[in-house]
Amino acid sequence: xxxxxxxxxxxxxxxxxxxxxxxxxxxxxxxxxxxxxxxxxxxxxxxxxxxxxxxxxxxxxxxxxxxxxxxxxxxxxxxxxxxxxxxxxxxxxxxxxxxxxxxxxxxxxxxxxxxxxxxxxxxxxxxxxxxxxxxxxxxxxxxxxxxxxxxxxxxxxxxxxxxxxxxxxxxxxxxxxxxxxxxxxxxxxxxxxxxxxxxxxxxxxxxxxxxxxxxxxxxxxxxxxxxxxxxxxxxxxxxxxxxxxxxxxxxxxxxxxxxxxxxxxxxxxxxxxxxxxxxxxxxxxx
Numbered sequence: 001x002x003x004x005x006x007x008x009x010x011x012x013x014x015x016x017x018x019x020x021x022x023x024x025x026x027x028x029x030x031x032x033x034x035x036x037x038x039x040x041x042x043x044x045x046x047x048x049x050x051x052x053x054x055x056x057x058x059x060x061x062x063x064x065x066x067x068x069x070x071x072x073x074x075x076x077x078x079x080x081x082x083x084x085x086x087x088x089x090x091x092x093x094x095x096x097x098x099x100x101x102x103x104x105x106x107x108x109x110x111x112x113x114x115x116x117x118x119x120x121x122x123x124x125x126x127x128x129x130x131x132x133x134x135x136x137x138x139x140x141x142x143x144x145x146x147x148x149x150x151x152x153x154x155x156x157x158x159x160x161x162x163x164x165x166x167x168x169x170x171x172x173x174x175x176x177x178x179x180x181x182x183x184x185x186x187x188x189x190x191x192x193x194x195x196x197x198x199x200x201x202x203x204x205x206x207x208x209x210x211x212x213x214x215x216x217x218x219x220x221x222x223x224x225x226x227x228x229x230x231x232x233x234x235x236x237x238x239x240x241x242x243x244x245x246x247x248x249x250x251x252x253x254x255x256x257x258x259x260x261x262x263x264x265x266x267x268x269x270x271x272x273x274x275x276x277x278x279x280x281x282x283x284x285x286x
Contacts, residue, residue: 022252023274023275023276023277024247024251024252024253024254024275024276024277025252025253025254025276025277025279026253026254026255026256026270026276026277026278026279027067027069027253027254027255027256027278027279027280027281027284028256028258028262028263028266028267028278028281029064029110029196029200029255029256029257029258029281029284030196030199030200030204030205030208030258030259030260030261030262030263030281031106031110031196031199031257031258031259031260032045032106032195032199032259032260033105033106033259045188045192045195046188048104048109049103049104053192056191056192056193057109057110057113057192058113059191059192059193060110060192060193060196060285061110061113061114061117062117063193063284063285064110064114064255064284064285065114065117065118066284067253067255067284068118068253069114069118069120069253069254069255070120070248070250070251070252070253070254071120071122071125071246071247071248071251071254071255072111072114072115072120072123072124072125072255072256072257073124073125073126073127073242073243073246073254073255073256073257073258074106074107074111074124074125074126074127074128074256074257074258075107075127075128075257075258075259075262076107076126076128077126077128077129077130078126078127078128078242079126080126081125081126084107084112084123084124084126085122085123087102087108087112087123088112088115088116088123088124089123091108091112091113091116092116106257107124107257110257111123111124111257112124114255125246127239127242127243127246127256128239128242128258129235129238129239129242130235131153131231131235153231156224156227156228156231159222159223159224159227160224160228161221161222165221166216169219169221170215170218170219172215172218173210173211173215173218176207176210176211176215177211179207180204180207180208180211183198183204187199193285196281196285197282197285197286199260200260200263200280200281200282200285201282204260205260205263205264206264208260208261208263208264209261209263209264209265212232212261213229213232213233213261213265214229216228216229216232217229232265233265236262236265236266236269237269239258239262239266240266240269240270243256263281
């Protein structure tokens with residue numbers, strides 16, 4: 001029992017300590033996934049490794065460096081932390097990732113490069129959560145709750161319609177999605193900074209939240225719309241939990257680099273938190 005109480009104290013320590021100090025600033029920078037992704041539609045930037053695009057990346061990194069974050073959180077699961085630690089170590093020693101998908105990933109292009117620029121010894125911190133049904137390696141339950149969650153999510157996924165059927169049954173979602181894709185196409189020739197400014201605009205973040213999360217409830221043709229929406233909210237609560245457990249008492253500024261569809265729900269959950277101040281990403285980029 002003493003061991004359990006001590007463990008709880010260690011977990012609670014960073015957040016409870018913040019109560020005695022000024023609020024911690026946190027920025028959620030919505031991004032397109034530059035590398036591999038399981039997303040239904042993949043955003044992309046042409047010629048990411050070209051000299052022009054790499055100069056644009058350097059410009060974004062230099063802009064974000066002015067914020068001088070104490071920690072940089074990225075969208076990969078904690079079990080991948082040793083991999084990105086090694087990528088960071090190699091980068092500091094002048095070596096690029098040998099893996100194509102790693103070099104094209106925003107974790108490397110923005111997170112790793114920014115961590116080195118502002119001299120964060122630990123590099124980036126992985127805080128993503130992947131539902132048990134999405135990755136075979138995560139289907140092994142760690143406890144009874146995970147066993148039930150794994151069963152529930154796998155059963156729920158059997159009810160998920162194809163995206164084509166989803167859009168056909170939900171005209172409003174279909175229109176929002178197609179309108180967004182049309183706007184996105186016009187962003188591709190912009191600089192990466194300008195692209196990110198538009199992606200992080202309130203209009204963009206709202207649209208991503210709608211057709212990725214709450215849109216499932218609009219028509220609810222198969223009777224599980226609320227469950228699919230709740231599943232997305234649950235994933236984001238797990239991501240936020242990973243962030244909170246990684247905050248140190250000395251942290252004053254935090255940056256979360258994450259897919260744009262996560263931004264609104266994460267911001268909304270933290271806006272009411274007494275120890276954090278959510279800062280608009282566009283204020284950094286501009």
